[in-house]
Amino acid sequence: MFPYKTSLHINRRSKEPLFLQLTNQFIHLIKEGTIPSGTKLIGTRSLAELLQVHRKTIVACYEELVMQGWLEAIPKKGTFVPKDLPFLKSEDYRGNEISNHTDQIGFSYYKSNLHHRTIEKKDDWMYINDGVSDGRLTPTEDLAKIYRRISSRKNITKHLGYISTQGNDQLRNVLANYLNETRGLSITKEHILITRGSQMGIWLSAQLLLKEEDIIVVGETNYASADITFLHQKAKVLRVPVDENGIDTVALENICESQQIKGVYVTSHHHHPTTVTLSAERRICLLNLAKKYSFAxxxxxxxxxxxxxxxxxxxxxxxxxxxxxxxxxxxxxxVAPVFRVGYLIANKEFVNEASQIRGLVDRQGDALLELTFAEFIESGDLDRHIRKVHKVYEKRRDLFCDLLREELNEYFSFKKPKGGMAVWLTLNKKYTWLEVTRAARKYKLEIGNFSRYDMAKTNHNAIRMGFARFNVAELHELIKRMKLTMIDLANLEKFA
Structure with a gap:
């Protein structure tokens, strides 16, 4: 019998819920093969007695593992580690064990050798977005208080000159601790480069990874700005299918067997634009492929x-x-798009190279803003803000999806997203988004650049439609304008 009591540990002082502590430990044990594929786990009541916790804690842990794909519950038989779950390889090509904290980089890259349509918005119009936060919920007063307090310190002048292109040291330390605790990372500040948002991280990565004709693989549907960044590097962008489990790793492996690729771009949590989540099996397959074929x-x-x-x-x-x-x-x-604070995390050597290139286009970030966010995160204010808006956005998602089904079911199809701030909305093939865009303007509704969701030109006839930025009244008004638009189009088709 597996030694559950000595292998699983609970820290009752930690802010992390007990069921998540156990969940993450089980994932680690399954991932490294300590609990092999096909293993039947001990019952929830027995495990609760062993660990001296409430049975509901174990039930919640098992349910979470089943939801994420690390376990499967078979009625009248028990809970098992899936037999087809691949083992995450942790040795080199000679079969030698690799340390989890090795600094030996796992892929090649080029070191530095450097020789959107804007819409003028009107107050009485509504604008479709692809999933952005509601600025009205931003804790601007809290952030302003921190900013003023920092600015009034006697030693503030030392932060007003040039700093490291990697960003403010305090923010990097705080982020390292925060991401280690919330995302299961194992990093220090040396692994972090502060950026002005995710797009800068994508651009810097492309600069180091890609030159002309180098291959990068993305989903058949993909984040358009990433595609454009890679193409700007004159890279060759190859696409693999995306289904309800994320990018197709079998198709990816077929590419790897015939061509040398430099990287794979993935939005693993909620695929952009379709919102699907990369499954546990495909996560392991992707990591194994990256090791085997030495790509980023x-x-x-x-x-x-x-x-x-x-x-x-x-x-x-x-x-x-x-x-x-x-x-x-x-x-x-x-928090809000206006606060341009992001991060790129990688091997120390890669981070150093990326910071040098960043310095050529943006010498450094805003040190006072970075200090503000360091204190905002460290004080727990960020977590409190996340908990607050999480509840709001979940209610807005539910209302938006209900309204779509009730009012627009004959025109659109969709699946309720598990997370994020947008719905992947497929238009009935009788209509085109160009027609919808033109017709919607009669009702002061702007759809925007719908073509960016089909860079591969597959004619899937779908776009992302954000819900988080609209309050309850605005969601009702949005659906009303969409319905009027579609009724007009239906009448045109009827009398054509």
Whole structure:
């Protein structure tokens, strides 16, 4: 019998809920093969007695593991580790064990050798977005108080000159601790480069990874700004299908068998634009492929904090033992886009190179703003803000999806997203988004650049439609204008 009592540990002083502590420990044990595929786990009541916790804690842990794909519950038989779950390889090509904290980089890259349509918004119009936060919920007063307090300190002048291109030391230390605790990473400040948002992280990664004709793989549907960044480097962008489990790793492996690729770009938590989550099986497969074929994974974790059906799934970076992952994120989505504070996390050597290139286009960030966010995070204010808006956005998601089904079911199809701030909305094939865009302007509704959701030109006829930025009254008004638009189009088709 597996030694549960000595292998699982509970820290009752930790802010992390007990069921999540156990969940993450189980994931680690399954991932490294200590609990092999096919293993039947001990019953919830027995495990609760062993660990001296409430049975509900174990039930919640098992349910979370089943939800994430690390376990499967078979009626009348028990709870098992899936038999087809691949083992995450942790040795080199000679079979030697690799340390989880090795600084040996897992991929090649080029070192530095450097020789959107804007819409003028009107007050009485409504504008579709692809999933952004509601600025009215931003804790501007709290942030302003911190900023004023920092600015009035006697020693503030030392922060008013040039600082490291990697960003403010205090923020980097705070972020390292915060991300280690909330995302299961194992990093120090040396692994962090502060950026002005996720896009800067994508651009810097492309600068170091890609030159002309180098291959990078993305989803058949993908974040358009990332595609454009890679194409600007004159890289060759290859696409793999995306289904309800995320990018197709079998298709990716087929590419790797015939061509040398430099990287894979993935939004693993909620795929952009379709909102699906990369499954546990495919996460491990992707990491194994990166090790086997020595490519980088650019993991853009743009809305980690907003998952409504279960706890946020730990990023690929938390399972990376070979330094293949470049982890990118920001506070722009969580707090407000105006606060350009993001981060790029990778091997120390890669971070140093990226910081040198960053210095050529943006000498440094805003030191006072970075200090403000260091205190905002360290004080717990960020977590409190996340908990507050999480509840608001979940209610808005539910209302938006209900209204879509009730009022627009004959025109659109969609699946209720598990998280994020947008719905992937597929238009009935009888209509086109160009027609909808033109017709919607009669009702002062702007759809925006719908073509960016189909860079591969597959004619899937879908776009992302954000709900988080609209309050209850605005969501009703949005649906009303959409319905009037579609009724007009239906009448035109009827009398054509």
């Amino acid at each position: 994974i650019i993991e853009d974790d743009y809305d980690y904090d907003f998952n409504y059906n279960h706890a946020p799934i730990l990023p690929l970076a938390s399972h990376d033992v070979h330094n293949n992952v470049i982890y990118i994120g920001s506070v722009c989505k969580t």
